[in-house]
Structure formats: C-alpha cells, structure tokens
Amino acid sequence: xTKKKLLLKANxxxxxxxQDGAFLGYGRIDxxxxxxxxxxxxxxxxxxxxSYQQAWQLIDEMNNKSKEPLxxxxxxxxxxxxxxxxDVGEKAILQFKEFNKAFQIFLTSYTKNLNx
Amino acid sequence: xTKKKLLLKANxxxxxxxQDGAFLGYGRIDxxxxxxxxxxxxxxxxxxxxSYQQAWQLIDEMNNKSKEPLxxxxxxxxxxxxxxxxDVGEKAILQFKEFNKAFQIFLTSYTKNLNx
DNA sequence: CTTCGTTATTCATAATTAAGAATAACGAAG
DNA sequence: CTTCGTTATTCTTAATTATGAATAACGAAG
Numbered sequence: 457x458t459k460k461k462l463l464l465k466a467n468x469x470x471x472x473x474x475q476d477g478a479f480l481g482y483g484r485i486d487x488x489x490x491x492x493x494x495x496x497x498x499x500x501x502x503x504x505x506x507s508y509q510q511a512w513q514l515i516d517e518m519n520n521k522s523k524e525p526l527x528x529x530x531x532x533x534x535x536x537x538x539x540x541x542x543d544v545g546e547k548a549i550l551q552f553k554e555f556n557k558a559f560q561i562f563l564t565s566y567t568k569n570l571n572x
Numbered sequence: 573x574t575k576k577k578l579l580l581k582a583n584x585x586x587x588x589x590x591q592d593g594a595f596l597g598y599g600r601i602d603x604x605x606x607x608x609x610x611x612x613x614x615x616x617x618x619x620x621x622x623s624y625q626q627a628w629q630l631i632d633e634m635n636n637k638s639k640e641p642l643x644x645x646x647x648x649x650x651x652x653x654x655x656x657x658x659d660v661g662e663k664a665i666l667q668f669k670e671f672n673k674a675f676q677i678f679l680t681s682y683t684k685n686l687n688x
Numbered sequence: 689c690t691t692c693g694t695t696a697t698t699c700a701t702a703a704t705t706a707a708g709a710a711t712a713a714c715g716a717a718g
Numbered sequence: 719c720t721t722c723g724t725t726a727t728t729c730t731t732a733a734t735t736a737t738g739a740a741t742a743a744c745g746a747a748g
Contacts, residue, residue, distance in 0.1 A: 462639060464595070466671060468586030470679075472686065474578050498724060507707050512726070523578060529725060532714030536723025555582060555682060562678050563586075566671060570588065614694060623737050628696070645695060648744030652693025 466566040470559050472552060474521050484514050485552050491515075491527060492541040492549075500539075515539075522548075582682040586675050588668060590637050600630050601668050607631075607643060608657045608665075616655075631655075638664075 471481035490500035501511035519525040526545030531537035541549075587597035606616035617627035635641040642661030647653035657665075 462590050465589040466586065467589045467594075468584055468675070470582065470584030473581040473583045479580070496724070508725090509708090509727085510706075516726095530714085531723095531725035533716045533724090534722095535716090537714075537725045539725085551686065555686070558682065559584070559678070562675070566674065570667065570671070612694070624695090625697085625738090626736075632696095646744085647693095647695035649694090649746045650692095651746090653695045653744075655695085 464567070464570040466563045466570055468559070468563060470556060472555065476521060479518065479521050480548060480552050482556075484518055485549055487511055487514055488526065488541060488545055488549055491539050492546075495538050495540065496535075497527075497529060497539045580683070580686040582679045582686055584675070584679065586672060588671065592637060595634065595637050596664060596668050598672075600634055601665055603627055603630055604642065604657060604661055604665055607655050608662075611654050611656065612651075613643075613645060613655045 469482065472479050486504060487500055487506075490503055491497060494500050494503070497511055497515065498508050501508045504511070515527050515529075519527060522544065524542065524544045526542055526548055527539055528542060529537065529539040585598065588595050602620060603616055603622075606619055607613060610616050610619070613627055613631065614624050617624045620627070631643045631645075635643060638660065640658065640660045642658055642664055643655055644658060645653065645655040
C-alpha cells in the first residue's frame with residue numbers, strides 16, 4: 457500500500473508571450489470567444505463581469521502586440537458599433553487551446569507522480 | 573523556409589495544491605531555501621525584499637496546510653530566535669524543483685511547436 | 689535580571705489595481 | 719437631422735493588497 461500522506465495536486469497556468477511581454481492568457485482567450493459569440497466588446501465584458509475599460513484595454517494591448525489585429529472594432533452604425541474576430545484571432549484561440557490541452561495532460565500526469 | 577511571423581513563447585507558472593488551496597509555489601520555495609540558508613525568517617524576508625509579516629504568513633499557511641510543519645521556528649535564546657527547515661520541508665523543496673524542471677522542459681518543447 | 693535580536697501579532701497607512709462615472713465620436717437607419 | 723447603442727477615452731473614486739510601525743513574548747548568555 458502507498459504511504460498515507462497529503463493529497464497533492466499539480467496546478468498552474470500558462471500563457472503565450474511575445475517579445476514585449478504577455479500576449480495571450482486564459483482571460484484574453486475567454487474574452488475573444490465571448491466577442492466572437494456576441495459581436496460586442498461591451499456585451500462580452502458584461503457577461504464576463506468585467507469592466508468595459510478593462511476589456512477594451514486587454515484587446516488593445518493584444519492588437520498592438522500582434523502584427524495584425526485579432527479584433528477589429530468599429531463604432532456607429534446599426535447597433536451602435538461592433539467587434540469581430542479576425543482570422544488571426546481565430547487561429548490564436550485554437551493555438552492557445554491546444555497548448556492548454558497539452559498542459560492539462562501534463563498536470564494530470566504529474567499529479568499522479570506527486571502522490572505515488 | 574518557415575513563414576515570417578511573431579516569435580511566440582510558451583510561458584507559465586506552476587504550483588502544488590492541497591485540498592484547501594495553494595500550498596507551494598515559486599515564492600514559498602524561494603523563502604524556504606533562504607530560511608534554510610540563513611536560519612532566520614527575518615533575514616530571509618529581508619534578502620527577498622519582502623515584509624516580515626508576509627514571509628511569516630506564507631510559512632504559517634504552509635505549515636497549517638501540511639500535516640507536519642515544513643518550518644519550525646522558536647524565539648528567544650542565542651541570536652534572538654531561529655527558524656529551521658524540517659525533513660518534510662526539504663523534501664517539499666526537492667519535489668517542487670523536480671516538478672518545475674519537468675515544466676520548463678514542457679515549455680521549451682512547446683515553444684518550438686508554437687513557432688514551427 | 690539586563691541585554692539582545694528574533695518570533696509573533698495587531699493596526700494604521702501607503703501603494704497598487706480595479707471599477708465607476710462621465711462624455712465625445714461614430715455611422716446606419718428612420 | 720435625430721435617435722440609438724456602441725466604441726473610445728479620461729478622470730475620479732472604490733476596493734484590494736502590501737507595507738511599515740509598534741509592541742509583547744521569548745530564552746540564552748553575560
């Protein structure tokens with residue numbers, strides 16, 4: 457039998473950097489997905505219980521750090537304005553999700569290691 | 573040739589949880605090592621440019637979440653007091669460092685993946 | 689029984705972050 | 719040319735964290 461001990465769990469979080477700092481993490485990915493779903497920064501922020509300013513700032517940073525923007529927004533017009541995810545943005549979402557999937561597998565595997 | 577694109581870097585941080593929350597991360601490991609080296613919570617905190625209260629609180633939480641303490645401290649006596657790392661603490665340091673080593677390898681490998 | 693430097697603890701204040709309020713700009717549609 | 723709901727932006731205020739000050743307790747050593 458395995459020795460009786462605390463149950464440990466390997467945990468962590470990941471993100472993707474570019475040269476000048478953090479680029480894509482869980483929060484930004486969630487935000488991108490919500491924007492894709494709702495077509496609006498404000499609505500996305502609302503649903504994430506995040507202030508509009510914070511959401512806007514996250515997107516702005518993201519766009520500035522990338523050569524091509526991940527989100528394109530416009531104001532005025534039908535509905536007052538809108539925001540859409542570019543192809544670059546869509547690819548970033550997929551890329552991050554795969555990265556995270558691999559990480560979760562790593563964590564699960566290491567958790568077994570910690571308790572053996 | 574590979575398509576010209578942003579240089580991406582997989583990054584992240586890890587820690588070890590117990591049932592009731594975070595247990596061991598980079599900060600606590602650094603602190604444990606400094607205490608081991610210096611035999612004093614205060615000196616360790618000083619060297620880490622961290623307030624004594626924060627250091628003490630980190631250790632206290634750590635000790636409370638573990639069945640057996642990782643640090644034993646005493647006050648009074650020669651030198652005013654002291655703090656030592658238990659065997660459990662030493663093992664925790666090693667365990668975390670191995671975990672981190674594996675994680676760094678994972679990140680390096682995934683960074684290549686991101687840029688290919 | 690005084691000195692010493694630390695552990696242990698509490699509380700007020702400083703510093704940092706996040707949120708909120710307020711407002712201009714916008715363009716399609718009626 | 720007015721209405722609409724959003725984007726974009728700034729500034730003030732709230733909330734959260736971290737730090738510093740202050741002090742009691744401690745026990746070995748002289």
